[in-house]
Amino acid sequence: MTGALAVEDVALSFAGVTALDGVSFRVEPSTVHAVIGPNGAGKTSTFNVICGVYTPDRGGVTLGGNRLTGLPPHRIARLGIGRAFQNIALSGRQTVLENILLGRHVLTRAGVIASGLRLPAARREAREGRAKAAEIAELVGMAPLLDRPAGGLSYGDKKRLELARALAMEPSVLLLDEPVAGMNDEETARTAGVIRDVRDRTGVSVLLIEHDMSLVMDVSDRVTVLDFGRLVADGTPAEVRRHPEVLRAYLGGALGDDPGGEPGDTAGGEGRDHDHHQEDK
Numbered sequence: 001m002t003g004a005l006a007v008e009d010v011a012l013s014f015a016g017v018t019a020l021d022g023v024s025f026r027v028e029p030s031t032v033h034a035v036i037g038p039n040g041a042g043k044t045s046t047f048n049v050i051c052g053v054y055t056p057d058r059g060g061v062t063l064g065g066n067r068l069t070g071l072p073p074h075r076i077a078r079l080g081i082g083r084a085f086q087n088i089a090l091s092g093r094q095t096v097l098e099n100i101l102l103g104r105h106v107l108t109r110a111g112v113i114a115s116g117l118r119l120p121a122a123r124r125e126a127r128e129g130r131a132k133a134a135e136i137a138e139l140v141g142m143a144p145l146l147d148r149p150a151g152g153l154s155y156g157d158k159k160r161l162e163l164a165r166a167l168a169m170e171p172s173v174l175l176l177d178e179p180v181a182g183m184n185d186e187e188t189a190r191t192a193g194v195i196r197d198v199r200d201r202t203g204v205s206v207l208l209i210e211h212d213m214s215l216v217m218d219v220s221d222r223v224t225v226l227d228f229g230r231l232v233a234d235g236t237p238a239e240v241r242r243h244p245e246v247l248r249a250y251l252g253g254a255l256g257d258d259p260g261g262e263p264g265d266t267a268g269g270e271g272r273d274h275d276h277h278q279e280d281k
C-alpha cells in the first residue's frame with residue numbers, strides 16, 4: 001500500500017486568474033473521494049496539478065510521503081497516479097483487450113526491440129499483461145466483450161473501458177473525470193458498482209470529479225468541495241451536504257434535503273448562477 005495522496009496548500013493561477021487558492025486535502029488509501037464544485041471551481045486544475053500537467057505556484061502533491069510535484073507526468077503515472085479522461089479516446093478498431101493492453105505500456109519493461117524479437121522476457125511480459133487485462137475486464141464487467149472492437153461498444157461500455165485502461169497501469173490512485181457524464185440511470189448504477197468494486201477488490205483509491213450529486217453522495221467515502229479555487233468543505237457526504245457554505249455555493253440545488261437528489265442532477269449546473277464564474281474564463 002502506497003499511502004495517502006496529499007494535496008498540500010496548492011495555489012495556481014493563469015495570467016492573474018486564480019484557479020486554486022491554498023487547497024489542501026488527503027485521499028486515504030482504498031477510499032472513494034469526490035471533488036465537487038460549481039463550474040470554474042478548480043476541479044480540473046486540481047487533477048492537472050496532481051498529474052503534473054500543471055506546476056502549482058505554491059504547495060504540492062505527495063503520494064505516500066513522496067513528492068510528485070515537479071516530476072514529469074509520465075513519472076507521476078508510473079509512481080501510481082492513473083487517469084481516465086472525460087473525452088473518450090479509445091482506439092476504435094482495436095479490441096477491448098488491446099485497448100486495455102495499451103494502458104499498460106507505462107509498465108512494460110521489455111521494450112520494443114525485445115518484443116519484436118519475441119525474447120523470453122518480452123513473451124512472459126505479454127502473457128502476464130494479457131492475464132492482467134482479462135482480470136481488469138472482469139472487474140469492470142466487460143469480460144464477455146474482450147474480443148469486440150472498441151468502436152462498436154455502447155457509450156457506457158466505452159466509458160468503462162477508458163476506466164479499465166487507466167486501471168491497467170496498476171495505479172494506487174485512479175482519477176476519474178466525470179465517469180458517468182451522459183449516462184442513463186442504468187449505466188450510472190453499473191458504473192457506481194464498478195467504482196465500489198475497484199475500491200473494495202483492488203484497494204485502489206478512486207478520486208473523482210463528478211456533477212452527478214446522486215452518484216457522488218452514493219459512492220463517496222469523502223467529499224471535497226471547491227468554490228472559486230478555495231476549499232469550502234471537506235468531509236463525509238452527510239457532513240458536506242449540511243455544510244452552510246456548500247448550500248450557499250449550490251444555492252439550494254442538488255445538495256438540499258433530498259438525500260442524493262435525482263440521478264443526473266447537475267450540481268452547479270442548474271442550482272446556481274454560473275455567470276460570475278464564466279466571466280473568469
Ligand SMILES: Nc1ncnc2c1ncn2[C@@H]1O[C@H](COP(=O)(O)OP(=O)(O)OP(=O)(O)O)[C@@H](O)[C@H]1O
Pocket residue numbers: 014017018019037038039040041042043044045046277280281
Ligand atoms: N489553461 C487555462 N488558462 C486560463 N485559465 C484557466 C485554465 N484552466 C483553468 N483556468 C481557469 O481556472 C479556473 C478553474 O478552472 P477549472 O477548469 O479547474 O474548473 P472546474 O471546476 O474544473 O470547472 P468545470 O466544472 O467547468 O470543468 C477557471 O476560472 C478557469 O477559467
